[in-house]
Amino acid sequence: MTLKSGPPGNSKAQMIVEDVRRRIVDREWQQGDRIPDEAELAVEFGVARATVNKALQILAEEGLLDRKRRAGTHVTVNPARKATFTIPIVREQVESAGMAYSHRVVAQKRSPAPPEIASRMRLPEGAPLIHLRTVHMGDDQPFQVEDRWINPAAVPEVESVDFRQVNANEWLVRHAPYLRADLTFSAENANARDARLLDTRQGHALLIMQRTTWNDLGAITSVRLSFYPGHMVTTDH
Amino acid sequence: MTLKSGPPGNSKAQMIVEDVRRRIVDREWQQGDRIPDEAELAVEFGVARATVNKALQILAEEGLLDRKRRAGTHVTVNPARKATFTIPIVREQVESAGMAYSHRVVAQKRSPAPPEIASRMRLPEGAPLIHLRTVHMGDDQPFQVEDRWINPAAVPEVESVDFRQVNANEWLVRHAPYLRADLTFSAENANARDARLLDTRQGHALLIMQRTTWNDLGAITSVRLSFYPGHMVTTDH
């Protein structure tokens, strides 16, 4: 067999990815089966082994294949598949929905790290941080409430920034690239303050996204985003 | 410069990834900067261009670099970084928390697709589906309520399975590999039924995960998972 030059994914590696995926979905190769080795597939598809290798690595990354030296490549038995989603910049998210973006800083002050934040950022309790609360709006409707703690020890330049002028989200994205990020989703009933800031009623279920980012100097920032009731976060395709 | 054979990621490509990432985090290369081209980096690192190419592609995938033919490679200005998380099998999730897993099928029946489900699965309204409601438990405490619709047209074998015996989640994972999946997170106040099944009180904020999977025959299944109050979903590292 040679590869058909079908319309989709133009590269040979991509075509092999799709062909192998199809074989698995069609159960031609079933969960647990060992599939032909790279050399055989290279002959079958009429390409170099490196090309087959690239394709199979992509599928292994996706979680569809298990690969082990000497043992060969097997179709994953319990494919704990991965989902990815992009963390958007609020302003872009609002604007891409066709709304006019604005934001309002509710509070900005220096403050020692409370226990929960300290533990999340792996800093000693009481470490000096900057605490910022912001409401992000689309067409003057509250869209997201941001409760952010910034660690000046990891980003010294932050001391001289006035976040009333500049969006903290964007300033940090541009000035404090990170090495690692934690991200968790949860749900909470709106407390009185959230309800007021989001212009909704207390007790309403809110989707909460918590994110902490790190560079080699330690935690940069930890942020808790509360979305407007009914908001959904969707993965990429 | 040659690569130091530091303890971590042994492959040359991986070491280049880490070195370039460090340069970006240390702001040696700033947002928007054009970085040296593959050929120059290959000389600098003392490797073949293909190796540099592989490393830079990984960083581009991560969202740290923008690459364009002829234009070169630039540090992303607004890195809309990606997060991935693994979709767990409930039983494994419960067991990895050290609890004993059990599940209880609350209802199983054939039922025509209601409008909302039909639209989510891109099926005609009223299409014949199997509707299943299950409670998943850890140490006999409710952990997750599953409300699932299965499309027999995409998985004919499903007709003969008794989901009182077999966990639908696992049966589908093993017998119906999918090509594409939608996934959304949201928050809802527990209704009377959720509250009763999750052993909590009505109105409590619940994290909701909706997932629909597809193969080449169409939508396989659409499931709505409600987690017990306080549950968090965390991304991979």
Next chain:
DNA sequence: GCGATCATTAAGTTTAGACATATCACTGAA
């Protein structure tokens, strides 16, 4: 029968070279 040893296998990685292709930048014509 049992365990230690060792050859074999299949994936992992790298290399040098080649060609493809998108796009930038410049040139010259309308």
Next chain:
DNA sequence: TTCAGTGATATGTCTAAACTTAATGATCGC
């Protein structure tokens, strides 16, 4: 001035070959 054509350039992709490495499984000695 503007637009179409053109060449240069950096990334994209592939190849064939070689070497590395983890793990299997067969062999051999006890």
